[in-house]
Structure formats: structure tokens, C-alpha cells
Amino acid sequence: MFEEEKRAAAMEAIKHVKSGMKLGLGTGSTTRYFLDALGELVKSGKITDIIGVPTSKKTEEIANSYGIKTVNNINNIDIDFDGADEFDPDGNLIKGGGGALVREKIVAYNSKNVFIMVDSSKFSEKLHKFPLPVEVIPFMEDQTLSHIEELGAKCTFRDNKKFISDNGNYIIDCRFDYTDTGLEQKIKMIPGVVEVGIFHNITTKIFKGNGNTCEIIDI
Numbered sequence: 001m002f003e004e005e006k007r008a009a010a011m012e013a014i015k016h017v018k019s020g021m022k023l024g025l026g027t028g029s030t031t032r033y034f035l036d037a038l039g040e041l042v043k044s045g046k047i048t049d050i051i052g053v054p055t056s057k058k059t060e061e062i063a064n065s066y067g068i069k070t071v072n073n074i075n076n077i078d079i080d081f082d083g084a085d086e087f088d089p090d091g092n093l094i095k096g097g098g099g100a101l102v103r104e105k106i107v108a109y110n111s112k113n114v115f116i117m118v119d120s121s122k123f124s125e126k127l128h129k130f131p132l133p134v135e136v137i138p139f140m141e142d143q144t145l146s147h148i149e150e151l152g153a154k155c156t157f158r159d160n161k162k163f164i165s166d167n168g169n170y171i172i173d174c175r176f177d178y179t180d181t182g183l184e185q186k187i188k189m190i191p192g193v194v195e196v197g198i199f200h201n202i203t204t205k206i207f208k209g210n211g212n213t214c215e216i217i218d219i
């Protein structure tokens, strides 16, 4: 339903890519439009000497299929291109619907610019729609889940523990009434938690699809 908006957002964002850039390559269906467009530009030779840092094995596979060079350890990433599951007016994000939040947050944190591509359904005045993904070590995980619930959430293991992240961990989806950004540190304090899908003070630009056009929101 929102495919046209996802595509419009990706096509606007890709205008910022220049030859020789180091790019963060996000995960998810919106970023897939970006990856396919980038791949065609690289294949055609219009864009050269790109180095990509993929945030998931799936993204790495897609990038490599177009001949985009990928690495997993590099400094000074110029721009990180990724999606989000929900965003608010301050550019705070809920991410992790694709299960890639750990590598997505590391790449975003180490990028000079973070460009987020979304369709219009992802906007909320206050983050509350999308259950907060939390990645946890597969050890005493039921206790870790209970400690998160003590903060006021209803939690479930993604796909009943059948979903395993690229890092070999479980994902817990946590339903809070409102996902206040202050929750990030409270959850991260719990032993066993690897990462929390709140991205606070990281976004620099949001490309929000609007029908077949794109609104650019500077954060």
C-alpha cells in the first residue's frame, strides 16, 4: 500500500550519493528500493568507488549482487541510508522490525549523516505504535524478558524464539503504552540486553514519502 511512498523516499535520498563515498546500508523494504537504485548506478558506472557497510547479511548479499564493495570495519562513514518502523517530530526512531537494530545502530552512530527513508504511515507525534525491539543474549533470556516487563511492558520473543538475529541473539518485542526515549538507558542497564531499538539524537534527515513525492525533514 505504501510502496509508492517508500520508492519516492528512496529516489529522493539517493540524489545525495557521490562517487567515492563510504555508505551505511540499512535493512528493510524501503532501503531495498535504495539498494536496487544504487546497484544500477554502480553497474552502469555512473557512480564509482563506493564502499558500503551493510547492516545485515541480507543487505550484504543484495549489495554484493550488484558488485558494490562491502566491509564491516571502517571509519568516517559519509552517509548512512536506512529505514525506520516509527518516527516522531524530533527524529527519534523505533527501529528493529527487520531484526537488524544492533548493526544498524552501530553504523548510524559512526556515520557523519544519517538519512532515514520512510513512508507516511511511520509518523507519530509520540512513539507508541510499533512494539519496541530489544536484542538479548540467548542466556537467562526469560529472566531478561521479565526485567523488561517490570518497566511496564508486555513482551514476547519474536516468532517464539525461532527468530535469531545475525549476531546469534533473540529479539524481544516490547509493547509499552508510550516508548519514551528515556527507556533506552533503563533497558540497556539490564544484564543480557545487547541493544534497544530506540534511536535518539542520531537522525540528521528524514525522507518521508507522500504519494509519489517526497518531503525532506531536516532534524
Ligand code: DER
Pocket (backbone or CB within 6 Å): 026, 027, 028, 029, 030, 031, 082, 083, 084, 085, 094, 095, 096, 097, 098, 099, 100, 101, 104
Ligand atoms: O529494522 C529496521 O529498523 C528496518 O529499517 C525496517 O524495519 C524498516 O521498515 P521498512 O521495511 O518498512 O522499510
